[in-house]
Amino acid sequence: MPKPHPREFRDDVVAVARKGDAPISQVAKDFGISDSCLRNWLAKADIEDGRRPGTSSAESSELKELRRRNRLLEQENEVLRRAAAYLSQANLPEMMYPLVRELAVDGIPVTVTCRVLKIARQPYYRWLADPITDQELSRAYLADAVFDAHRDDPEFGHRLLADEARAVGQAGCDRTVWRICRDQQWWSVFGKKRGKNGKKPGPPVHDDLVHRDFTAAGPNQLWLTDITEHPTGEGKVYLCAVKDVYSNRIVGYSISDRMRSRLAIQALESAVRRRQRDGHDVAGCVLHSDRGSQFRSRKFVRALRRHDLAGSMGQVGAAGDNAAMESFFALLQKNVLDRHIWTSRVQLRIAIITWIERTYHRRRRQDRLHGLTPIERELIMNTPATQAA
DSSP states (O other): OOOOOOHHHHHHHHHHHHHOSSOHHHHHHHHTOOHHHHHHHHHHHHHHHTSSOSOOHHHHHHHHHHHHHHHHHHHHHHHHHHHHHHHTSSSOOSOSHHHHHHHHHTTOOHHHHHHHHTOOHHHHHHHHHSOSOHHHHHHHHHHHHHHHHHHHOTTOOHHHHHHHHHHTTOOOOHHHHHHHHHHHTOOOTTSOOOOSSSOOOOOOSSOOSSTTOOOOSSTTSEEEEEEEEEEETTEEEEEEEEEETTTTEEEEEEEESSOSHHHHHHHHHHHHHHHHHTTOOOTTOEEEEOSOHHHHSHHHHHHHHHTTOEEEEOOTTOGGGGHHHHHHHHHHIIIIITTSOOOOHHHHHHHHHHIIIIIITTTOOBGGGTSBOHHHHHHHHHHHHHHHO
């Protein structure tokens, strides 16, 4: 491919052609270039001088630089996002080098990742050449020996397991063996059962008005509510939904990244506004929930009183007291939450809303509704009332 003409030569040719003393074809012939080449030079010169609209070379260079910086910022943001998800895992990773390797496979340069994470590149390349250290290998052999001893004698505690490991030549202190047993949940069968966090559920703020009778003669007589959660690459997503027992319709919901009382209040407000917009009166409706702190909060109780709703709560540790709501969440878990590995909260949020509004409400027929969908059940219910009015 021939090299381009020097910039000074092009400027001189353009200056001669602009004088108009000779036709463009003659000027091109005199300077030994093609007619089309000269016309292209003239067009670019007009753009540079502002005689015609277009992108000048300076603007093109600036645009190219901005695109490079934008691409670099996107790469840095992706590094930070992946690093946050990587560090939020249940088992905190011992090093960031595996993340650097994953990002490099996805096209993000190692230089960018190391600069954002503030780690040196040379140790990373040394690890990449030999990712398994001698210490990690010896600990893996020790864990294998501990597992064999635990499988043979499940009643042994971590100290006896450490003795068994030493007996087969895998030396390790008691504390190291305890950490291995803790990470792998290899506990003695005689060990004490530990509670989750030692906290007791708070007292109920409402009586149980439902007593597991999840039936209603009409809409807005009995609502159920509960909260479910699901992990994503950016952290957990919490969904609070409100369900009308009469039609099984989800009349209100709220999705957030924090499980606070505001999540339940927003779901309640959404349900009330939707029902009032459809011309329904929600006063006197019973809202049944479990004894979660979100539903026992003073703000949530005030919201119930503000809309003239009656609160109801089940017993502690009795899943059947809110079984109708749990069945909806189980259906959501099977059809949406467990179908994919969700990388972002927005992705999961859109999937949940789409499934509720498009599939569950309008396409999924239910035996309890005699083969109707929740929307069809409410339409049939509203038709006689509309005709009578």
